[in-house]
Amino acid sequence: MAASEMDIVSELESRQLVSQLAGGDELRAHLAGGSRTVYCGFDPTADSLHVGSMVPLLTLKRFQQAGHKPIALVGGATGLIGDPSFKSAERQLNSTDIVADWVERLKPQLSQFLDFDCGVNSAVLANNLDWTQGVDMLDFLRDVGKHFSVNAMIQKESVRQRIDREGEGISFTEFSYMLLQSFDFAELSQRYDCSVQIGGSDQWGNITGGIDLARRMYGKQVYGLTTPLVTKADGSKFGKTETGTVWISPQLTSPYAFYQFWLNVADADVYTYLRFFTFLPPTRIDEIEASDKASGARPEAQGILAGEVTELVHGKPGLEAAQRISRALFSGAIDSLTATDLEQLALDGLPSTEFEGGGLSIVEALVRSGLAKSNKMAREFIGNNAVSVNGEVVNSNDFELSGANALEGKYFVLKRGKKLFHLGRLSQ
RNA sequence: GGAGGGGUUCCCGAGUGGCCAAAGGGAUCAGACUGUAAAUCUGACGCGCAAGCUUCGGUGGUUCGAAUCCACCCCCCUCCA
Known part of the structure; x- marks a missing residue:
């Protein structure tokens, strides 16, 4: 490995990807001194990762590219408990079956970003349930619990609002979460000689807990690094769209919707996101930013990012499908699409609905397609000139969809608002 | 187990017998302006075309009338044991 490749901390800093360092210069020297083992944990809180999880996950990949060995840990055990860090309320426990199922779904998602066949620094996929489920409770309390001071734990910022805030509390279950994650780090330091843990900055308390535990249990010096939480300049929550969370899974968020999400990133955020979410060199990103600023026209950054x-995430075919739909829908020439084009859009992931029987009213079509939640909302959208069919604005509640005004005798491209499209198909 | 404080529409949070489908803020959605940005302004924001209907932890009461009063139950928080 070239020496330049090894200076991963500086590389991350140039991308503004370092929030906190546990170990500072010592950590830099440690990473510069050879190929190290680095881990990051992902708890199964849903049946897919979402875009927010991508920052630490891609950071893990950056470590691998720099010659280090990544461990992607899926929290089969910790997912049963629930991390209280910066959560404002106690959460509902999920059943063991559900968590086990989610673990299986997360595994391939974590794996797709890492290289498992590149020699000494091949990635490892681990599950903390493997070393947690067999641990005897009394042993755990004696060997692990004894190293933690409750006085110190309740001082952690991550649980502060649960303890200080009137009307909220924290169960012992969630409070013990830190012990489990700390135990993971200590365990990985033994099993894989893992010496660095990374995570989002909300994980700082859990990471430093692990560093202390590894030292106390095994006399091992280990380190930590956190990445910033992804924020948006306007203060709203990152990773949500009008249709909900943006997931990695193509079943939950189509490549088209995924592409559109990135295309719609605000100017104020897009260059930061290029640094966080792509592997383009920082110098290239600076060039893009400079050229966008100079042009005064619409920036190119969003298109590059998307x-x-x-x-x-979705590979070349996924990207191409997303771009096909985007071009077709936003070019304005919807009425020139052929039946083949329209069927392809449905295959590419444009949401679609079969409309049985003959003609139906626009109001009903909006509700059945999910573009409006209720008849009332559908009428309101129509009243606001927010609805169009096959490129033509609909301005009457009495508008009917029928073979006569369909594209190719059966297709309708429904649009609500500026960006939400749906394909309707009449079936006889 | 004891004492006290709470549970209101997506979230926060007012409301303590009719003027309450329920203030205010946030989030969200639509329109205008734009670049499928941002900011700003306007409008919507339980369901229903409407008459009206269903909501304020749950169940049952009191009352002409309840989110508001009473009883019991469930859940949360604080302090004490």
Whole structure:
């Protein structure tokens, strides 16, 4: 490995990807001194990762590219408990079956970003349930619990609002979460000689807990690094769209919707996101930013970002499908699409609905397609000129969809608002 | 187990017998302006075309009338044991 490749901390800093360092210069020297083993944990809180999980996950990949060995840990055990860090309320426990199922779904998602066949620094996929479920409770309390001071734990910022805030509390279950994650780090330091843990900055308390535990249990010096939480300049929550969370899974968020999400990133955020979510060199990103600023026209950054991230997550075919739909729908020439084009859009992931029987009213079509939640909302959208069918604005509640005004005798491209499209098909 | 404080529409949070489908803020959605940005302004924001209907932890009462009063139950928080 070239020496330049090894200076991963500086590389991450140039991308503004370092929030906190546990170990500072010592950690830099440690990473510069050879190929190290680095881990990051992902708890199964749903049946897919979402875009927010991508920052630490891609950071893990960056470590691997720099010659280090990544461990992607899926929290089969910790997912049963629930991390209280910066959560405002106690959460509902999920059943063991559900968590086990989610673990299985997360595994391939974690794996797709890492290289498992590149020699000494091949990635490892681990599950903390493997070393947690057999541990005897009394042993755990004696060997692990004894190293933690409750006085110190309740001082952690991550649980502060649960303890200080009137009306909220924290169960012993969630409070013990830190012990489990700390135990993971100590265990990985033994099993894999893992010496670095990374995570989002909300994981700082859990990471430092692990560093202390590894030292106390095994006399091992280990380190930590956190990445910033992804924020949005306007203060709203990152990773949500009008249709909900943006997931990695193509079943939950189509490549088209995924692509659109990135295409719609605000100017104020897009260059930061290029640094966080792509592997383009920082110098290249600076160039893009400079050229966008100079042009005064619509920035190119969003298109580049959407292209890079969509390809990374959904591959070339996914990206191409997303771009096909985007071009077709936003070009304004909807009425020139052929039946083949329209069927392809449905295959590419444009949401679609079969409309049985003959003609139906626009109001009903909006509700059945999910573009409006209720008849009332549908009428309101129509009243606001927010609805169009096959490119033509609909301005009457009495508008009917029928073979006569369909594209190719059976297709309708329904649009609500500026960006939400749906394909309707009449079936006889 | 004891004492006290709470549970209101997506979230926060007012409301303590009719003027309450329920203030205010946030989030969200639509329109205008734009670049499928941001900011700003306007409008919507339980369901229903409407008459009206269903909501304020649950169940049952009191009352002409309840989110508001009473009883019991469930859940949460604080302090004490």
